[in-house]
Amino acid sequence: MSDAATRSPASTVQVQPTIQVQPTNLDQKLADLLAEQLGRAVSIHMAESDGPRELVLRAVATPGRAQVEHHGVSGLVALLLPAGSVAVWESAANDIQRSARHGETVLALNRASSDIQQLQSEVDSLVAQVTNDFEELSLIRSLSCSIALPSRSVDGDDDILLSTLLPLASGLGAASIAAVFCTSDKTELLEPIWSHDKLLPAAAVHALIDNDREDAEIQPVVRNHVKDPAYQGLNEYMLVECRSVERVHGWLIACNRVAHLVEDVPWAQVGFTTVQASLMETTTNQLAAYLHNLQLLKQKEDLFTDVVRALVNAVDARDPYTCGHSERVALFSRRLATLSGQTPETCHRIYLTGLLHDVGKIAVPDDVLQKPAKLTPEERAIIETHTDAGWRVLHQLEALRDVLVGVLYHHENYDGTGYPDKLVGENIPIDGRILAVCDAFDAMTSNRPYRQGMSIAKASEILRGGSGTYWDPSLVAVFLDHIDQFDAIRLNHQPRAQAVRQAPVGGLPMLAPVPTPIVS
Secondary structure (H helix, E strand, O other): OOHHHHOOHHHOOOOOOOOOOOOOHHHHHHHHHHHHHHOOOEEEEOOOOOOOHHHHHHHHHOOOOOEEEEEOOEEEEEEEOOOOOEEEEEEEHHHHHHHHHHHHHHHHHHHHHHHHHHHHHHHHHHHHHHHHHHHHHHHHHHHHHHOOOOOOOOOOOHHHHHHHHHHHHHHHOEEEEEEEEEOOOOOOEOOOEEOOOOOOOHHHHHHHHHHHHHHHOOOOEEEOOOOOHHHOOOOOEEEEEEEOOOOEEEEEEEEEEOHHHOOOOOOOOOOOOHHHHHHHHHHHHHHHHHHHHHHHHHHHHHHHHHHHHHHHHHHHHHOHHHOOHHHHHHHHHHHHHHHOOOOHHHHHHHHHHHHHOOHHHHHOOHHHHOOOOOOOHHHHHHHOOHHHHHHHHHOOOHHHHHHHHHHHHOOOOOOOOOOOOOOOHHHOOHHHHHHHHHHHHHHHHOOEOOEOOOOHHHHHHHHHHOEOOOEOHHHHHHHHHOHHHHHHHHHHOOOOOOOEEOOOEOOEOOOOEEOOOOOO
């Protein structure tokens, strides 16, 4: 039976008029809920107000528990509401305890419902955040795979950038991303590289960077609702500086959100947000680290090549008559490897092998190596030891392990009559077969103290005649088909000038060499 059914009008206790303090919206809604559930009028009182002051104060002191006050056949119930006001209602005396518990239950259920709603909201927020994080991690992982450091440095950054910009544009929901590099001193901006459509001319892109570069040094720049006529076609953009520890490499600019992706990407909104800015910054940092590592790799390769050239110079210093021979053979061999369809890695390896193919001549006595006349059979046998000597010089150097094959086998003949191991046909490694053709061509066309170099026509005739006997016939055919390219290399090559040390100046040593022209 409800409170309304047991209430007697004759026994009603009149609540004294009170000075009401405006309750909060929450307390007012709860008072209305209590009135609906109890079937009675519910008034709201504050501790400072008049009315059933003692009852109100007791309710304030006992949160969550209703307080009752008997007045004969009826009484009052007071219950503290969450925002600090007190709900008061009248009840029959024989039903006052049930009414009090009913009010407590209504309030507890409402509190539990609010807690559930808050927890659900938090769960939804966490789900959205996890989804965002998963999207970001998936994109970052794919980008990390796409910009893995190569085994050796590469010429140009366009392919590297595109492998990064294409998935990044998709992940950000950008119509196109422009990558703009700058010179090492940051004085000149280079031509933008676009992931998709070219949305702005280069001059406008450079102007945009100049306007925002100071802000971009601090944090990513996000500009939505772009109305500047100088950037016609640009609705919104993000600008992120691409910086490594040592230098600024350039900037990435994400342009225009793709409208149809707004609902497909869970965290997407109209325009760019801090979420996309954070993701773009993370990716740009990865790219900057990659570019920095690529520079370090290039420096390492340059040092490695300089060491190789030092070994070549050691050979040239002992045999001035063949100065430049190793460099020409290296250039010929790289070209022949390229023309015969070898991979870029193989071509680079063969070039290094060409530089070092005669390093074993360090072990050949001067009177044999520098003899201005034709060698005797005994002297020829000594010269033939230089392939094994080269292997012994280099085999303990891990970085030069790949060149050993060419150094050892560049004097093997295709018919098995060569040295040191009399290998036959394609059992001779490709490095050795390529070097054999190029070494022979340079030897025939170079001047020696005891003879003049042959003409290109005569050298070509000898190569053609020895095809299949001394040299791989398929390589000879490729070589002769492109003989003009090899002759151009020969004519344009200039041996590196030997460095001349400066004399002391004012009694102080001068270690730097006298500047001499260097022709690669």
